[in-house]
Amino acid sequence: MKFLDLAKVYIRSGGGGAGCVSFRREKFIEYGGPDGGDGGRGGDVWAEAVDGLNTLIDFRYQQHFFAKSGQHGMGSQRTGASGDEIILKVPTGTEILDEDQETVIADLTHAGQRVLLAKGGNGGFGNLHFKSSTNRSPRNANPGLPGIERTLWLRLKLIADAGLVGLPNAGKSTFLAAVSNARPKIADYPFTTLHPNLGVVGVDAHEFVIADIPGLIEGASEGRGLGDQFLGHVERCAVLLHLVDGTSEDVASDARTILDELEAYSPKLAEKPRITVLNKVDALDDETRAERRAELEAEIGGPVMEMSGVAKIGVTDVLRALWTRIEPTRSGAKDADEAETWRP
Numbered sequence: 143m144k145f146l147d148l149a150k151v152y153i154r155s156g157g158g159g160a161g162c163v164s165f166r167r168e169k170f171i172e173y174g175g176p177d178g179g180d181g182g183r184g185g186d187v188w189a190e191a192v193d194g195l196n197t198l199i200d201f202r203y204q205q206h207f208f209a210k211s212g213q214h215g216m217g218s219q220r221t222g223a224s225g226d227e228i229i230l231k232v233p234t235g236t237e238i239l240d241e242d243q244e245t246v247i248a249d250l251t252h253a254g255q256r257v258l259l260a261k262g263g264n265g266g267f268g269n270l271h272f273k274s275s276t277n278r279s280p281r282n283a284n285p286g287l288p289g290i291e292r293t294l295w296l297r298l299k300l301i302a303d304a305g306l307v308g309l310p311n312a313g314k315s316t317f318l319a320a321v322s323n324a325r326p327k328i329a330d331y332p333f334t335t336l337h338p339n340l341g342v343v344g345v346d347a348h349e350f351v352i353a354d355i356p357g358l359i360e361g362a363s364e365g366r367g368l369g370d371q372f373l374g375h376v377e378r379c380a381v382l383l384h385l386v387d388g389t390s391e392d393v394a395s396d397a398r399t400i401l402d403e404l405e406a407y408s409p410k411l412a413e414k415p416r417i418t419v420l421n422k423v424d425a426l427d428d429e430t431r432a433e434r435r436a437e438l439e440a441e442i443g444g445p446v447m448e449m450s451g452v453a454k455i456g457v458t459d460v461l462r463a464l465w466t467r468i469e470p471t472r473s474g475a476k477d478a479d480e481a482e483t484w485r486p
C-alpha cells in the first residue's frame with residue numbers, strides 16, 4: 143500500500159446556466175407570452191469520509207475536481223438540467239485545510255460525514271420570471287452565477303484507538319502482526335516500517351484499532367531518521383503503547399529518548415495516557431529481566447508491563463490494559479454529536 147498523508151487539490155463548482163428569453167409561438171396565438179425557462183444549478187463539490195481507506199495516495203494521481211455547469215434554460219418554460227455534483231471520497235480522519243494550510247475548514251472523523259467545499263452557482267431566471275402586470279413581454283433574463291474555485295489541502299490523521307511508539311527495532315510491527323489482522327513488514331534492521339499501518343484487534347469481545355508508526359530516534363523532532371511527522375497519526379489515539387526493547391543494554395536511556403521526542407513534538411502528546419512495556423522478554427533470563435524492568439520503572443516513574451510479541455507472552459494483558467484506557471473514550475452519544483457538526 144502506498145501512503146500519502148498530505149495532498150493538494152484544486153476544485154471548482156459548476157456555474158449556473160443562463161436564463162432564457164423566449165416567447166410562445168403558436169398557430170392562432172398572435173402575441174404569445176414569455177416562456178423562457180431558468181438556467182440549471184451548477185454542480186456542488188463535496189468531500190465525504192469513507193471507511194476502508196488509509197491513505198490519500200489517490201490524490202497524487204488526480205488533483206483537479208471540476209463539477210459540471212448547469213444547462214441554460216430553454217423555451218416552453220423548460221429549466222436547464224443541473225450540473226452533476228462531485229464527491230471527493232477521503233479516508234476518515236481527513237482534515238480539510240485552506241490554501242494557506244493554517245485554517246482547518248473541516249475535520250471528517252466519521253464515515254459518511256460530508257462537507258460542502260464549493261456550492262454550485264445558481265441558474266439565472268428566464269424571462270418568464272420577469273413577467274408582471276406592467277411588463278407583459280419582458281426581454282430580460284439573468285445569467286447564471288459563476289462556480290467557486292478553491293485550492294485546498296487534505297491532511298490525513300489516521301484514526302486509531304492506540305498508537306505504538308518506540309525506537310526502531312523495538313518490536314512494534316511484530317506486536318501489531320501478533321495481535322491483529324495487519325501484516326506489516328518486520329525485519330531486524332531499523333526503519334523497516336516507513337509509513338503507518340493500522341490493525342484491528344479483538345480482546346474479550348471488544349474491538350479496537352492500533353496504529354503502528356515508524357520508529358523514532360533521538361533528534362526525530364529535528365528531522366533525524368524519518369523525523370516525527372508520523373506522530374500526527376497517533377495524536378487522536380486514546381492511549382500510546384511505548385515498547386522498549388528488553389535486549390538493549392540501556393533500557394532507561396532508550397525510554398528517555400522516546401519521551402523527549404514526544405515532548406518535543408507536542409506536550410499534549412507527551413501527556414496522553416501511556417502504557418510502557420519491556421518487550422522481547424523471551425530473550426532475557428529472569429535476572430536480567432527483573433533488573434531491566436526495575437531500571438525502566440525508575441526512569442519513567444511508573445509501572446512497566448512485560449511482553450514478548452514473538453513468543454506471545456503477556457500480550458493479552460497488554461491488550462486489556464489498552465482497552466481500559468480506550469473504553470472511557472467510546473461514548474456513543476458524543477460521537478453522534480461530533481458527526482453532526484459538519485453536516486450541511
Ligand SMILES: Nc1nc2c(ncn2[C@@H]2O[C@H](COP(=O)(O)OP(=O)(O)OP(=O)(O)O)[C@@H](O)[C@H]2O)c(=O)[nH]1
Pocket residue numbers: 308309310311312313314315316317327328329330331332333334335336355356357358421422423424425449450451452453
Ligand atoms: N526475541 C524477540 N525478538 C523480537 C520480538 N519482537 C520483535 N523482535 C525482533 O526484533 C526485530 C525488529 O522487529 P520489528 O517488529 O520490525 O520492529 P519495529 O519496532 O517495528 O521496527 P521499525 O519498523 O524499524 O521501527 C525483528 O528482527 C523481530 O523479529 C520479541 O518479542 N522477541
Ligand SMILES: [Mg+2]
Pocket residue numbers: 314315316326327328334335354355356357
Ligand atoms: Mg516496524
